[in-house]
Amino acid sequence: MTLVNVNNVWFRYGIEWVLEDVSFSVGEGEFFGIIGPNGSGKTTLLRIIDGILKPNEGSVAIDGTGTAGMKRSDLARVVAVVPQETQYVFPFTAGEIVMMGRSPHLGLLSFEGANDFGIVEKAMRATDTLPLAARNFDELSGGERQRVIIARALAQEPKVILLDEPTAHLDLRHQIALTALMRSLCRERNVTAIAVTHDINLASLFCDRLMFLDGGKVRALGPPREVVTETVLREVYGVPVHVDVDIATGLPRVMLTARGLEVPR
Amino acid sequence: MKKRLLCIILLFGSLFAAVAVLSVLVGAAPISPCKILWGLVRGWYGGVPLIAPHEKTILLSIRVPRIILAATVGAALSLSGVVFQAILRNPLAEPFILGMSGGAAVGAIAGILIGFGTSSVAIPTLAFSGAFMAVAIVFVTGRRAERFDATTMLLAGVVVNAFCSAIIMFLISLSGSAGLRGITFWLMGNLGSAAGGEIALALLVLAVCAGVVFALARPLNLIVAGEETAMHLGIDVERTKIILFTATSLMTAVAVSYAGIIGFVGLVIPHMTRMLLGSDHRIVLPASLFFGAAFLVAADTVARIAVPHAELPVGVITAFIGAPFFVYLLRTKVR
Numbered sequence: 001m002t003l004v005n006v007n008n009v010w011f012r013y014g015i016e017w018v019l020e021d022v023s024f025s026v027g028e029g030e031f032f033g034i035i036g037p038n039g040s041g042k043t044t045l046l047r048i049i050d051g052i053l054k055p056n057e058g059s060v061a062i063d064g065t066g067t068a069g070m071k072r073s074d075l076a077r078v079v080a081v082v083p084q085e086t087q088y089v090f091p092f093t094a095g096e097i098v099m100m101g102r103s104p105h106l107g108l109l110s111f112e113g114a115n116d117f118g119i120v121e122k123a124m125r126a127t128d129t130l131p132l133a134a135r136n137f138d139e140l141s142g143g144e145r146q147r148v149i150i151a152r153a154l155a156q157e158p159k160v161i162l163l164d165e166p167t168a169h170l171d172l173r174h175q176i177a178l179t180a181l182m183r184s185l186c187r188e189r190n191v192t193a194i195a196v197t198h199d200i201n202l203a204s205l206f207c208d209r210l211m212f213l214d215g216g217k218v219r220a221l222g223p224p225r226e227v228v229t230e231t232v233l234r235e236v237y238g239v240p241v242h243v244d245v246d247i248a249t250g251l252p253r254v255m256l257t258a259r260g261l262e263v264p265r
Numbered sequence: 266m267k268k269r270l271l272c273i274i275l276l277f278g279s280l281f282a283a284v285a286v287l288s289v290l291v292g293a294a295p296i297s298p299c300k301i302l303w304g305l306v307r308g309w310y311g312g313v314p315l316i317a318p319h320e321k322t323i324l325l326s327i328r329v330p331r332i333i334l335a336a337t338v339g340a341a342l343s344l345s346g347v348v349f350q351a352i353l354r355n356p357l358a359e360p361f362i363l364g365m366s367g368g369a370a371v372g373a374i375a376g377i378l379i380g381f382g383t384s385s386v387a388i389p390t391l392a393f394s395g396a397f398m399a400v401a402i403v404f405v406t407g408r409r410a411e412r413f414d415a416t417t418m419l420l421a422g423v424v425v426n427a428f429c430s431a432i433i434m435f436l437i438s439l440s441g442s443a444g445l446r447g448i449t450f451w452l453m454g455n456l457g458s459a460a461g462g463e464i465a466l467a468l469l470v471l472a473v474c475a476g477v478v479f480a481l482a483r484p485l486n487l488i489v490a491g492e493e494t495a496m497h498l499g500i501d502v503e504r505t506k507i508i509l510f511t512a513t514s515l516m517t518a519v520a521v522s523y524a525g526i527i528g529f530v531g532l533v534i535p536h537m538t539r540m541l542l543g544s545d546h547r548i549v550l551p552a553s554l555f556f557g558a559a560f561l562v563a564a565d566t567v568a569r570i571a572v573p574h575a576e577l578p579v580g581v582i583t584a585f586i587g588a589p590f591f592v593y594l595l596r597t598k599v600r
Contacts, residue, residue, distance in 0.1 A: 076499030090544035104499030
């Protein structure tokens with residue numbers, strides 16, 4: 001069943017088109033990756049899906065409802081966002097931050113109840129952050145912070161979680177752990193995730209489908225096996241790469257190659 | 266959460282009450298504190314109070330109104346400090362850095378020089394207009410592409426303050442020595458000159474604005490995390506900010522216009538409250554309301570009695586406490 005529908009979206013800052021006629025749909029419980037060079041419009045696309053930017057043409061619908069003209073509080077019950085990095089000027093504990101995810105479900109003057117504490121505890125258990133609940137957020141490591149932010153996104157009980165390069169500041173082990181966590185959340189809780197990333201190998205390993213964006217246009221869309229090819233990558237990035245198949249998983253694996261590159265020695 | 270909030274309100278409320286009662290008991294006029302307390306008890310039970318009529322006048326029409334004004338101003342300044350620091354996401358923001366002091370001072374001093382002298386209507390009105398005008402300039406400058414830019418606003422505030430200082434210096438150099446004492450007193454803060462009706466008005470404005478700010482405490486927690494994050498969590502950030510800016514500017518401008526320039530309250534109190542209680546604004550806001558009120562009442566009491574037969578401007582006391590604290594903050598908290 002499709003959950004997110006992006007229909008013929010056009011968008012520009014000023015006069016230059018950043019997105020040109022982008023259309024795709026993401027199914028319920030799917031882990032969907034968006035890949036592309038810097039400036040290809042990936043983050044702009046996420047910001048259109050989460051309603052911060054309005055498309056010049058076209059529309060976005062989530063679960064059959066158009067997001068245009070939706071109130072922020074209504075949208076926040078459907079879409080949650082995990083940014084690249086989160087910084088707080090004033091100290092909050094990890095538990096307080098996850099509880100902020102309940103905000104769109106609370107009235108202006110109401111306090112969080114037992115139900116909200118239950119949901120927060122479940123979200124923190126799922127992301128293995130419960131032992132961090134009383135710690136100050138800015139004392140946590142990069143990987144721990146991202147897990148806390150994912151817990152906050154889960155506490156929002158959204159239908160879709162958007163992730164903007166969530167592993168950009170993490171080391172190899174945490175990159176894998178975090179992406180695996182998102183994948184298992186998609187499987188076990190039937191959450192839909194749309195992640196923007198630069199890491200093609202990681203995305204091939206964990207995403208159900210990948211979309212290559214280049215110059216604001218969709219260049220390729222499909223399961224990693226079909227779209228992660230030397231032809232696509234050369235076309236999108238303009239650099240020679242070597243793609244082979246990981247024997248253990250049967251998934252494509254991208255390697256840099258010096259073939260056709262001039263490397264000063 | 267509810268329980269914690271109640272405990273905090275009780276705790277800080279009673280701190281304020283204790284400070285206020287102490288402040289009523291001491292002062293320049295030699296009225297024995299025991300006599301006042303005993304008089305209160307006797308009066309309560311319908312007995313003949315021991316306090317002489319002129320002493321009663323000192324208590325009820327000088328000390329008590331002054332304490333109420335000090336509490337109102339202290340509460341307004343510290344609430345505004347909390348809100349500005351949160352919205353601008355800058356631990357050094359406070360109402361005065363955004364140009365309010367400068368604007369209000371220009372208004373008030375112009376009034377004094379034109380010859381309204383000690384008029385209790387004209388001076389506050391002019392000060393209020395000046396403060397609001399300064400804030401308006403800061404807001405208009407800081408609003409880029411339908412958004413408030415924190416850095417631009419802080420810089421605009423610095424510029425407005427500097428420009429206002431120049432105007433003040435210009436006005437002072439034109440003035441004779443007669444106006445000078447009034448000007449100096451106003452510039453350093455003075456809680457002794459407001460009348461009953463004005464105090465009631467200030468209290469009313471504080472009550473309304475504080476109510477608005479309390480209602481937006483949870484959105485404020487989310488805005489601290491960044492405006493886009495707050496939007497992702499369902500907050501209409503721009504609308505929330507406009508409402509908060511209006512409420513805090515209004516109460517600060519009223520406070521400044523009656524009390525003159527009292528610096529550092531909006532900086533010291535929010536930070537001390539956060540150090541004690543964490544960052545949740547649902548707790549920090551009510552706590553700093555009472556804490557700020559208690560602080561300024563205490564500072565004003567010191568200003569009244571520190572030097573015999575004279576009165577210090579209360580701004581001197583708050584600056585003596587606030588400036589070293591500011592340096593401490595810069596050394597330890599700000600990266």
